[in-house]
Amino acid sequence: MANDVWVYIEHKDGAVTPMSFELLGIGKTLADGFGSSVCGFVVGEKADDIAKEAFAYGASKVYAVEGAEYKGFRADAYSKAATSLLDKHKPAVALFRATSQGTDVAAASAALLGFGLCTDTLGLAVDGGKMKMTRAAFGGNYTVSVVNEKAVPQIATVRPKAFAMPAKDESKSGEVVKEAFSVAEADLNTKVLEFIQSATAVNLVEADIIVTGGRGVGNEEGFTLIKELADMLGGAVGASRAAVDSGWIPYEHQVGQTGKTVKPKIYIACGVSGAIQHLAGMRTSDCIVAINKDPDAPIFKAATFGIVGDYKQVVPKIIEKFKGKLGR
Amino acid sequence: MKIAVCLKQVPDTEAEIKWDIPSGTLKRDGMDSITNPFDEFALEEALLTRENYDGEIVAISMGPDKAADVLRNALALTANSVQQLSDPSFAGSDTYATAYVLAQAIKKIGDVDVVFAGKQSTDGNTGVVAAELAALLGWSQLTYVAKVRSIDAGGKKIVVERAIEGGNEVVEAKLPAVVSVIKGINEPRLPNLMGIRKAAKVEIPKWNAGDLGVDAGKVGAAGSCTKVVEIAVPPPRGAGEILKGEIEDIANMLTDKLIDLKVIK
Ligand SMILES: Cc1cc2nc3c(=O)[nH]c(=O)nc-3n(C[C@H](O)[C@H](O)[C@H](O)COP(=O)(O)OP(=O)(O)OC[C@H]3O[C@@H](n4cnc5c(N)ncnc54)[C@H](O)[C@@H]3O)c2cc1C
Numbered sequence A: 001m002a003n004d005v006w007v008y009i010e011h012k013d014g015a016v017t018p019m020s021f022e023l024l025g026i027g028k029t030l031a032d033g034f035g036s037s038v039c040g041f042v043v044g045e046k047a048d049d050i051a052k053e054a055f056a057y058g059a060s061k062v063y064a065v066e067g068a069e070y071k072g073f074r075a076d077a078y079s080k081a082a083t084s085l086l087d088k089h090k091p092a093v094a095l096f097r098a099t100s101q102g103t104d105v106a107a108a109s110a111a112l113l114g115f116g117l118c119t120d121t122l123g124l125a126v127d128g129g130k131m132k133m134t135r136a137a138f139g140g141n142y143t144v145s146v147v148n149e150k151a152v153p154q155i156a157t158v159r160p161k162a163f164a165m166p167a168k169d170e171s172k173s174g175e176v177v178k179e180a181f182s183v184a185e186a187d188l189n190t191k192v193l194e195f196i197q198s199a200t201a202v203n204l205v206e207a208d209i210i211v212t213g214g215r216g217v218g219n220e221e222g223f224t225l226i227k228e229l230a231d232m233l234g235g236a237v238g239a240s241r242a243a244v245d246s247g248w249i250p251y252e253h254q255v256g257q258t259g260k261t262v263k264p265k266i267y268i269a270c271g272v273s274g275a276i277q278h279l280a281g282m283r284t285s286d287c288i289v290a291i292n293k294d295p296d297a298p299i300f301k302a303a304t305f306g307i308v309g310d311y312k313q314v315v316p317k318i319i320e321k322f323k324g325k326l327g328r
Numbered sequence B: 001m002k003i004a005v006c007l008k009q010v011p012d013t014e015a016e017i018k019w020d021i022p023s024g025t026l027k028r029d030g031m032d033s034i035t036n037p038f039d040e041f042a043l044e045e046a047l048l049t050r051e052n053y054d055g056e057i058v059a060i061s062m063g064p065d066k067a068a069d070v071l072r073n074a075l076a077l078t079a080n081s082v083q084q085l086s087d088p089s090f091a092g093s094d095t096y097a098t099a100y101v102l103a104q105a106i107k108k109i110g111d112v113d114v115v116f117a118g119k120q121s122t123d124g125n126t127g128v129v130a131a132e133l134a135a136l137l138g139w140s141q142l143t144y145v146a147k148v149r150s151i152d153a154g155g156k157k158i159v160v161e162r163a164i165e166g167g168n169e170v171v172e173a174k175l176p177a178v179v180s181v182i183k184g185i186n187e188p189r190l191p192n193l194m195g196i197r198k199a200a201k202v203e204i205p206k207w208n209a210g211d212l213g214v215d216a217g218k219v220g221a222a223g224s225c226t227k228v229v230e231i232a233v234p235p236p237r238g239a240g241e242i243l244k245g246e247i248e249d250i251a252n253m254l255t256d257k258l259i260d261l262k263v264i265k
């Protein structure tokens, strides 16, 4: 239907996680605003199992392109297939998660359709029949609202965890609409040779809890304590640029303007001063805990809970208390 | 090998930002400006590619008069040639319009094998122009690149590592390709004094909308479908609470509060 809200269902070689369906929640809210329905759309080798889960998370229909050439993710193949679906059915809105895959497909599809898009969106609302998208610019020092006046669909990538997960109801079902679209192997530009799993398996963007160390951690060994706390809480380890530049921890852990943008439920910053470029990457976290020995450190202005003290004394105490209370 | 590199001029992070509120665009005049930090890595990768495989580098930047500075800096770093893409009608372009103008320039340069760009700008910071450019050109779209393993211009092949969630994806792609790079891919060098002096004297060549064969209806604030309608300073986070007392009590309080959030599993 012309006014429908579509949600791109991301998967890796056919495997989904609950987060793949995250945007069906906000998608439903927007569809209610338009008086339409929320639908999923999938490009993959096989779509039926993915569609079944999408219905459980609230999609009323799932549009799919299937084919052997879509087994693993490839930007050009997936974008062309996604574009064919969007162009044929012309939904009002198409939402993608602001992950590497979501961003790649959203950007290329928008370009192929001839429109701009809004990226890393934090707020979405229907306003006079159009979608108003709010995002951060200038390292989070400003928020801007963007409309995409003539675009069909209006495309947005949405920051992971910006909106609540939809409820799951296995009894729900819906219709799978399959469209034929194939790309010859010879016309595809890329081939994945291998995937090198990161040794520390950092996935900061999906983590609910992040414990970050800054220059105040002092040295590489300092991160042992940071990691111990993160591991105990089932969280990931983050770092400031100063810590990365000092060579204490690899770049993939960096949070901030030139690192990752994260929005965990709990962000614990140890020995981080709170420079604007660091805040740019984490200020939308739900709960921020700052541990810093300088009571005037700017991080305290962004913190939900602040502790003035030496992390070397504070963190072990916190670990000890958690151990007792959580029985770990 | 012909290497193009896309450089954007952005306000210095420390600079006071001036907005043209009615049009939702930046008043770029009178602000301290720098080369977008990610684009320094793109330029360095172009320089390394030329060192490793031979070839020539063309640096391009779309922007007002002042944007000539970033191209001068590229010349100081020994880019072979530069092209500024500048036309009053380009002002206020959204990401599609920007990628479209860049694509027209790349086509006009001709025979480009690889385009290097940054992952993201620090002002608009959408992080999609490189992907849009690849899609518009129909070239290999290689984003989040942490390492270029090899480029074979004769065999029309490039192998890169893309830093994505959970690890690095090794991708072999056809040339021509658009490669957007992340921080850490290299260590950008600084220009030397002689290079800076030489570049200072160069007249920066410009292409306008007509030169590029750009459809005026598709660019600038008027031609862009994406419009910034509101600019606001985000509300400050709710006044935080400094936990006070003995370290024992503080740790007790904090752990209780965090457990109450029901996030820790
Ligand atoms: C273009 C640009 C992009 C940038 N991008 C990023 C980015 O992506 N991410 C990023 O993080 N930064 C970025 N920066 C750098 C940023 O400006 C800061 O320099 C950096 O964030 C500082 O890191 P820090 O807080 O760890 O170090 P510092 O600012 O040195 O702060 C260390 C803090 O630790 C405290 N401390 C010291 N010892 C202890 C102790 N024993 N216990 C507790 N506290 C202690 C100190 O009081 C101090 O507040 C960028 C800068 C620029 C110009």
Ligand SMILES: Cc1cc2nc3c(=O)[nH]c(=O)nc-3n(C[C@H](O)[C@H](O)[C@H](O)COP(=O)(O)OP(=O)(O)OC[C@H]3O[C@@H](n4cnc5c(N)ncnc54)[C@H](O)[C@@H]3O)c2cc1C
Pocket (backbone or CB within 6 Å): A116, A117, A118, A119, A135, A137, A138, A144, A146, B006, B007, B008, B009, B025, B026, B036, B038, B039, B042, B060, B061, B062, B063, B093, B094, B095, B096, B098, B102, B116, B117, B118, B119, B120, B121, B122, B123, B124, B125, B126, B127, B128, B129, B130, B226, B228
């Ligand atoms: C506050 C603000 C918010 C905005 N929001 C949106 C939005 O939501 N949607 C939208 O479509 N547009 C938006 N724009 C417009 C957008 O910033 C411009 O279109 C801009 O020209 C390109 O986007 P970017 O800076 O985000 O580039 P990015 O995609 O972040 O840049 C990636 C790379 O592309 C290359 N590149 C980008 N611009 C140029 C250039 N001018 N010259 C040479 N190389 C370049 C560089 O290598 C750069 O590292 C916004 C602008 C501002 C100021």
